[in-house]
Amino acid sequence: xxxxxxxxxxxxxxxxxxxxxxxxxxxxxxxxxxxxxxxxxxxxxxxxxxxxxxxxxxxxxxxxxxxxxxxxxxxxxxxxxxxxxxxxxxxxxxxxxxxxxxxxxxxxxxxxxxxxxxxxxxxxxxxxxxxxxxxxxxxxxxxxxxxxxxxxxxxxxxxxxxxxxxxxxxxxxxxxxxxxxxxxxxxxxxxxxxxxxxxxxxxxxxxxxxxxxxxxxxxxxxxxxxxxxxxxxxxxxxxxxxxxxxxxxxxxxxxxxxxxxxxxxxxxxxxxxxxxxxxxxxxxxxxxxxxxxxxxxxxxxxxxxxxxxxxxxxxxxxxxxxxxxxxxxxxxxxxxxxxxxxxxxxxxxxxxxxxxxxxxxxxxxxxxxxxxxxxxxxxxxxxxxxxxxxxxxxxxxxxxxxxxxxxxxxxxxxxxxxxxxxxxxxxxxxxxxxxxxxxxxxxxxxxxxxxxxxxxxxxxxxxxxxxxxxxxxxxxxxxxxxxxxxxxxxxxxxxxxxxxxxxxxxxxxxxxxxxxxxxxxxxxxxxxxxxxxxxxxxxxxxxxxxxxxxxxxxxxxxxxxxxxxxxxxxxxxxxxxxxxxxxxxxxxxxxxxxxxxxxxxxxxxxxxxxxxxxxxxxxxxxxxxxxxxxxxxxxxxxxxxxxxxxxxxxx
Numbered sequence: 300x301x302x303x304x305x306x307x308x309x310x311x312x313x314x315x316x317x318x319x320x321x322x323x324x325x326x327x328x329x330x331x332x333x334x335x336x337x338x339x340x341x342x343x344x345x346x347x348x349x350x351x352x353x354x355x356x357x358x359x360x361x362x363x364x365x366x367x368x369x370x371x372x373x374x375x376x377x378x379x380x381x382x383x384x385x386x387x388x389x390x391x392x393x394x395x396x397x398x399x400x401x402x403x404x405x406x407x408x409x410x411x412x413x414x415x416x417x418x419x420x421x422x423x424x425x426x427x428x429x430x431x432x433x434x435x436x437x438x439x440x441x442x443x444x445x446x447x448x449x450x451x452x453x454x455x456x457x458x459x460x461x462x463x464x465x466x467x468x469x470x471x472x473x474x475x476x477x478x479x480x481x482x483x484x485x486x487x488x489x490x491x492x493x494x495x496x497x498x499x500x501x502x503x504x505x506x507x508x509x510x511x512x513x514x515x516x517x518x519x520x521x522x523x524x525x526x527x528x529x530x531x532x533x534x535x536x537x538x539x540x541x542x543x544x545x546x547x548x549x550x551x552x553x554x555x556x557x558x559x560x561x562x563x564x565x566x567x568x569x570x571x572x573x574x575x576x577x578x579x580x581x582x583x584x585x586x587x588x589x590x591x592x593x594x595x596x597x598x599x600x601x602x603x604x605x606x607x608x609x610x611x612x613x614x615x616x617x618x619x620x621x622x623x624x625x626x627x628x629x630x631x632x633x634x635x636x637x638x639x640x641x642x643x644x645x646x647x648x649x650x651x652x653x654x655x656x657x658x659x660x661x662x663x664x665x666x667x668x669x670x671x672x673x674x675x676x677x678x679x680x681x682x683x684x685x686x687x688x689x690x691x692x693x694x695x696x697x698x699x700x701x702x703x704x705x706x707x708x709x710x711x712x713x714x715x716x717x718x719x720x721x722x723x724x725x726x727x728x729x730x731x732x733x734x735x736x737x738x739x740x741x742x743x744x745x746x747x748x749x750x751x752x753x754x755x756x757x758x759x760x761x762x763x764x765x766x767x768x769x770x771x772x773x774x775x776x777x778x779x780x781x782x783x784x785x786x787x788x789x790x791x792x793x794x795x796x797x798x799x800x801x802x803x804x805x806x807x808x809x810x811x812x813x814x815x816x817x818x819x820x821x822x823x824x825x826x827x828x829x830x831x832x833x834x835x836x837x838x839x840x841x842x843x844x845x846x847x848x849x850x851x852x853x854x855x856x857x858x859x860x861x862x863x864x865x866x867x868x869x870x871x872x873x874x875x876x877x878x879x880x881x882x883x884x885x886x887x888x889x890x891x892x893x894x895x896x897x898x899x900x901x902x903x904x905x906x907x908x909x910x911x912x913x914x915x916x917x918x919x920x921x922x923x924x925x926x927x928x929x930x931x932x933x934x935x936x937x938x939x940x941x942x943x944x945x946x947x948x949x950x
Contacts, residue, residue: 305395306345308388309362311374314348317363333373338382339438345390346370365394414452415464421446422453448474448538456482459489467493474539475503478546501918502911504537511535511546512553518581519547520670522556530556557581557666564672565664573654574676575683576661583665585790589678592660593811594650607645614638650807652677659683668791756828757820759835764806765813777839785843794871801834861932868930874920879927880913888916895925 336343347366350358364371377383424430432450436443455463455477462468468476476485488506492498512519519527524545528534532552537544547553561579569577599607617635621627627635652660660679667673758773782789789795810819823831842857860866874880880888885905892901900919904912 305393307391307393309348309391310386311378311383311389312386313361314346314364314371314374314389314391315351315361316368316371317349317365330369330373330376333369334376335437337370337373338377342370342374342389344370345392347394348391349394362391362393364391366392413464414470415460418449418453418455419460420453421449425450444538451477451480451538454480454482456485456489458486462489471500472498472503475500476507477539478504478507478537479535499911499915501914505914508535508546510550511548512550514545514547516547517666517668517670518553518557519545521666521672522553522560527553527556532556561664561666561672564674565662568662568664568674572662572676573657574661575657575659576680577664578661579664581666583663583673583675583790589680590684592652592656592677592679593806593809594652594677595811596649597651599645599648603645603648607642610638610641610645614642668796752828752832753817753821756832756835757817759839760809760820760831761813761816763835763838764809765816777835782843792871798837802838805831805834858933862934865935866932867935868926868932869924872926872930874917874925874927876910876913876917880916881910885909885912888912891925891927892916892919895920895923 344367346364348362348364351361351363352358374383374387374389378385378387421435424435425432430438432443432446435446452473455473459468459473459476463470463473476489479485484507488503491506492503514520514524524534524547527547527549530552532547532549535546535548537546558579558581561581565577565579568574614635617631617638621631656677660677660683663675663678665673665675754773755775758775759777762775763777810816820828820831840860842860872878874891880891889901889904892904896919904915907915
């Protein structure tokens with residue numbers, strides 16, 4: 300069928316949408332952008348119309364728009380917003396023929412602009428016409444970020460753009476190269492990767508940002524990107540990443556800013572709190588061999604005591620009022636959070652460091668895992684310790700000898716006084732008598748489980764919480780192995796932080812002097828006593844498998860304990876390229892992916908280079924709960940095992 304067209308202008312008021320327009324899906328998509336474009340550039344493409352006829356076939360003076368329904372909707376909106384006249388003259392093609400066929404031709408027989416041409420055209424608007432990002436965004440009805448993304452893609456190396464046009468690069472890969480505007484660097488990385496099997500977007504980004512510090516790094520979080528830039532630091536912004544898309548290039552400047560901010564905080568603490576020393580460090584010096592003194596209880600002022608009682612009363616009232624409620628109202632939830640913070644602040648006021656302790660102890664100012672300021676107070680260096688000389692046999696052992704903080708030694712109240720001039724008992728006899736006493740203690744303690752429990756907890760706590768304490772006759776020596784020498788960064792893990800917080804919570808409750816510990820432990824209720832025992836026992840666990848353990852007894856004993864505890868390591872560890880996949884052979888990587896996901900998911904891994912394979916494995920295994928055999932607990936299912944048994948639930 301032959302169709303002819305005639306072009307003329309028609310008032311907008313005489314144009315109506317046609318039901319014969321074949322575009323019926325997403326007819327309003329992108330209407331904001333279209334309105335902005337028409338307002339800025341005018342109507343660049345005519346509408347296709349056909350006369351509206353009445354029942355007798357006579358023309359009514361109005362026209363059906365069979366091609367350009369979105370343009371018509373945009374013009375109508377502009378007229379309604381009074382940005383163009385209601386009778387705006389619209390250029391139209393008066394089509395003759397089948398309306399639906401002509402509408403189909405207009406929508407099908409056309410080729411969309413190649414994205415590469417679009418990106419380069421946007422770049423020319425900025426480079427040749429001097430338009431700002433906001434100007435371009437307004438003209439095309441898009442957000443400034445969309446414009447920035449297109450400009451960044453338009454600035455990619457011509458060599459890479461040519462590869463994209465020829466479909467040798469995907470859009471995702473092109474966006475990865477656009478993480479930097481250094482075209483020479485882009486081409487270097489492209490040259491290293493082209494023709495290989497590891498041209499994955501994350502590999503490209505990693506290579507282009509080598510030597511940079513991501514915004515997720517705790518140093519950047521501590522200083523802040525804005526402060527780093529204000530100091531003259533340059534950043535690389537990945538406009539195509541939803542998070543962690545900023546990288547600091549000047550690492551030396553960043554470290555100087557971190558050091559300056561830590562030092563500033565250290566100086567302020569030193570001026571305000573009166574410690575002997577305050578030392579700024581990036582990382583907390585685990586294994587420093589320094590003793591930590593404890594805070595002492597102090598009485599609150601009458602004003603604080605009254606305020607604490609009011610806050611606690613309000614908190615108790617709200618707790619009772621909403622007891623059993625599945626969800627608290629937002630206002631109540633917020634108020635209870637505020638009250639909890641106030642209660643905690645009053646509890647903190649109830650403890651303070653002794654001024655004499657501050658004169659020989661110090662503070663370490665460092666960063667925690669999330670980049671927040673971490674202030675660790677009360678550490679005594681070995682050279683600042685009070686002399687710990689042991690008294691001669693027969694002399695008393697004062698408090699100072701028990702915990703390093705007492706007065707001069709006093710006579711032992713249990714020693715039987717001797718007349719002047721009488722020789723002390725011989726060493727041999729003393730040894731013999733105390734051996735008999737020891738044997739009797741072993742017998743009677745073995746027959747009294749209640750006292751034995753107190754004695755064991757007391758012995759463990761005295762050695763774990765009190766330096767130089769020798770307050771127990773039980774020959775239990777609980778040791779806390781230094782794990783940082785076996786696994787870098789382990790002290791900043793979730794599990795380590797929880798253990799540390801629990802230890803500090805117990806420290807606040809224990810008496811300051813070691814000789815007072817027995818009375819404290821003996822006075823605990825059964826649940827508290829068992830909790831302290833469990834914590835102390837947990838501190839002594841050492842299940843690190845050593846090369847010299849030929850029989851692997853450590854692993855066997857750890858397995859027994861893990862089964863008893865139903866230990867689920869997926870809560871405390873996950874396999875990544877750095878923690879596992881990058882440190883094992885390629886066959887083991889493939890085996891892990893096959894176990895965690897499927898054989899199909901592991902098929903193409905073998906063709907990759909080691910680092911790319913490790914990173915790909917990390918992505919594929921993420922969220923499956925897979926663990927290497929050495930971390931699995933018999934009887935405790937991993938997530939992938941549960942999904943295998945319950946496939947419908949997994950879906």
